Amino acid sequence: MNQKPTLLVLAAGMGSRYGGNKQIDGFGPNGETILEYSIYDAIRAGFGKVVFIVREEILELAKGKFLPKIEGKIEAEFVLQSITSFVPEEYQNPDRVKPYGTAHAVLCAKDVVKEPFAVINADDFYGKEAFEILSKFLQAGVQPNLHAMVGYAIQNVLSENGTVSRGVCTTNASNQLIGMVERTSIARESGKIVARGNNEAIEIAENTPVSMNFWGFHPAIFKDIESMWLEFLPENKENIKSEFFIPLVANNLIESGKAAVEILEGGKTWFGVTYTEDRPVVIASLKSLHESGEYPGSLWG
Template sequence: MKPTLLVLAAGMGSRYGGLKQIDPIGPSNETIIDYSIYDAIEAGFGKIVFVIRESFEKEFKEIFNAKLAGKIEVAYVNQEIGNVPEGASFNPDREKPWGTGHAILMAKDCINEPFAVINADDYYGVEAFTTMANFLKNSITEQEYGMVGYQLANTISENGSVSRGVCSTNADDHLVTVVERTHIEKLKEGIAYKEDDKWIPLAGETTVSMNFWGFTPQLFKHLEEQFISFLAAEGEALTSEFYIPSVVAKIIEGGNTKVKVLKSDAQWFGVTYREDKEKAAKAILELVEKGIYPAKLWS
């Protein structure tokens, strides 16, 4: 059975200033998602599931249905504030959904096979998709999930703060824990994260999660249970986030499942801010010039 790729594309791009999911960066108007899907198809994935928002559903589907028709199976699910487990309650004044853990939970009814998760606005690299596909096809179990790890220094934006899942691992390359740090910046003194108005340094070689995960459908049971508990504790808050790294950390704490950190030499870049677009477009052009991608990706 071929694995599925779940693409988290429901963000509204507040820091970017628009829908970066569909903003072209390639020489023939390709988006970053296009390159991820191209790499996924080449690596042997059999289905793409997009998590999007109802507000841009029509435009998004028109773009990707046309590109992917006949190339791979495609499905869509919406992430909206009201999509919560039956009986759960939350603050009616809240304006945005609940983060990456909530986004993944939206796909529970259309994924029945091992699957990978990626962000729509991150470029992960050819080797990363090959590595993850091999893991999903040959190694993943209910007792061992996977995650492609990246070095923190290679994932920092020059244009502002970023959120990263900061990882600690053991000698067997399994996660010990992963903590979502929501404000990491490159300062004059080096890379650091901000917590309670204090800056705490982080080494550039620190392993971080860029939300490239490998799971089995059993994850949805964990997600639903943890999300119900999360809403009971945080549902009245207007900005609380249900992050997938936090979910994974609790699964690891449970002691029944490990998470293998998959080594990859893949190049990463992303578009958190509008100013990141020029750098991303230049990186893609260099890959095209090296012959990694055709100039017209879907020709």
């Protein structure tokens, strides 16, 4: 399609396990947020626009944090995700507190994103190579029925400070996604990687690809997400904790034969802040990347 792709940032999460707005916390040597590194890497990989999905209560805070730094370097837009966004009145539940999850967040951007786009979490560091490989896919490989996900080996995306949730992937011989299972309690135990849940413990091989929510989509995905969303709402009206996740959409597209998802092997470096105790590790990792020359002394000059 050869048009500059867009970066869609999921920044509306509550940060409940971390204990604050980690999307706008400073971790870099000059107080840079993790997200600033993703935007920097996206700009040098050829992205033309960044769209922030935020909650209304952090909108002005986010604008003040990011716009002065990126102005003139990349086009920027802000989109709100709320518990009533794209929810017809008959399905709104006054008892609901949290938004509906990642696929709902993507749907909230459907009116401002018309080109191939990447989706990332605001609080994960994905690495320069991941943006480069996904940018190439979005400019040359993406199709209405072919999307992508950057895969990361499970051994590289754990936390030393507690369990993590990861979308564990099964792939075919063509390196396409067959399916994904969200495992909500993964940790290293006695040298092995183990997922616990439903009174069972499942060992996961070290190199198993997992989703870190770094996706590449053709804009045709919005139509598919919306039709699934309108099926999800009546089924989940009374469940105030139900969430509409991107893996649910991906699995549905694959199982129905409507689309394929290619796993891109660009996930070399990852770190993030699931827990407050992860903070020093992230600070040290970013400092090292600056010192090695991967990033300039100050990201924005």
